[in-house]
Amino acid sequence: MNLLMFSNSSAQSRLDGYITEAVQRNQAVSRQHFQLAKSLYALQEAKAFFMPQASLLANYTKAGGGRTIDLPLGDLMNPVYNTLNELTASQKFPQLSNESILLNPDNFYDAKLRTSLPLINTEIMYAKKIRQEDITRQQAILNVYKRQLVKDVKTAYYQYFQAVRAVEVYNNALKLVQENIRVNQSMLRNGIRNSTSLTRAQTELQRVEASITQARNRQRNARSYFNFLLNRPLADSIELDSATLAIPAALPDAGIQQREELKQLQTTHTIALLAEKKEQSLFTPKVSTFLDLGSQGFNWDFDNKTRYYLWGVNLQWDIFTGGQRKQRIKQARADASIAQTAYSEALQGLELELNRAQNNYNSACASFRIAQTQLQLSEKYFSDQQKVYREGQLLYIELLDAQDQLTQARLQVLQAWAEVQVSAADVERAQASYPLQTIQ
Secondary structure (H helix, E strand, O other): OOOOEEEOOOOOHHHHHHHHHHHHHOHHHHHHHHHHHHHHHHHHHHHHOOOOEEEEEEEEEOOOOOOEEEEOHHHHHHHHHHHHHHHHOOOOOOOOOOEEEEOOOOOEEEEEEEEEEEEEOHHHHHHHHHHHHHHHHHHHHHHHHHHHHHHHHHHHHHHHHHHHHHHHHHHHHHHHHHHHHHHHHHHHHOOOOOHHHHHHHHHHHHHHHHHHHHHHHHHHHHHHHHHHHOOOOOOOOOOOOHHHHEEEOOOOOOOOOOOHHHHHHHHHHHHHHHHHHHHHHHHOOEEEEEEEEEEEEEOOOOOOOOEEEEEEEEEEOOOOOOOHHHHHHHHHHHHHHHHHHHHHHHHHHHHHHHHHHHHHHHHHHHHHHHHHHHHHHHHHHHHHHHHHHHOOOOOHHHHHHHHHHHHHHHHHHHHHHHHHHHHHHHHHHHHOOOOHHHOO
């Protein structure tokens, strides 16, 4: 049963199509897409801080009671006015009353349009750079999810293929048992064999049928898991592509330099360094300008006397903050050191992961070759034993043993093939060599 072979062909169009579908529909990947979009919006927000900002400000006050300023105008001026009136023999100078002016503005409004623009603000500049790096980091995280999903889809696809072919192997075994029953019945009628061989064959029939039931259940489970990864109904059919029969003759000789995990940690380190520079830049003065266009007055008056403009420049220079900035700088340096340590640790871990994956692949390939050889020998052995049995020169238990060896050899080839394919997917994941750019 020559199921599989090594091949240089890399065409797996149907499987690649499933991978594309999984990336487009998988919920975990969709969440990461939303996170990336959020980072892009955050960058646009950071850029907006460099633009002018306009705000409409207005307030109205109605007051009664409270502090007052007493002006004794009558007490001061009335004696003088009385003297003048006597001297002039007239009433040209009226009598004045003392005044009490309320300090709180009563029936007063102030409405203005304020436009402000930062001129010098290093904090905004570094915030923008941090947002840009965060987009790079989020893209790396997204690609990590994609690569893991690619590996999971491939593994599930190979396992489903293995389950389907396992059912076929047991069906072939069932045909052999049914043929044995027919032969034993014929020999029993002709007096060549007794009923013991027929009974044993019928018992074997029940055992094979039970194995078929279990194999079909594993096939359904494998199908459900594969469809789960693609976010499809669990019972959807899966198309098997003959290209998946081929095992790559050799894997790409690549390292771990393309791993997005390293890029993610590098970006995290860069963000920590920018955060440190951002805290250091707070010693730089902040300069901004503003322009107010508005109107203020009592009793809702609006004329040339109430309208006004006000332009100015603001300067903020935090000379002393109680050591807060110094401690924040130290925290940022600590974050940078943590990121650098995490990078070194991840580098060693990923190299170990690749080394194990390559070793597992080489071992799986060797096991697969051995399994193919064992299958060829089992097929020949069963064929020879079957001929001898039909000639009446072999016990049925010996034929049954040869048949069981053939079935197990076929299953072992399937298992070895699946291990080769899964380990190849592990190496591909460890090298980050799957072309994600082909996934739209």
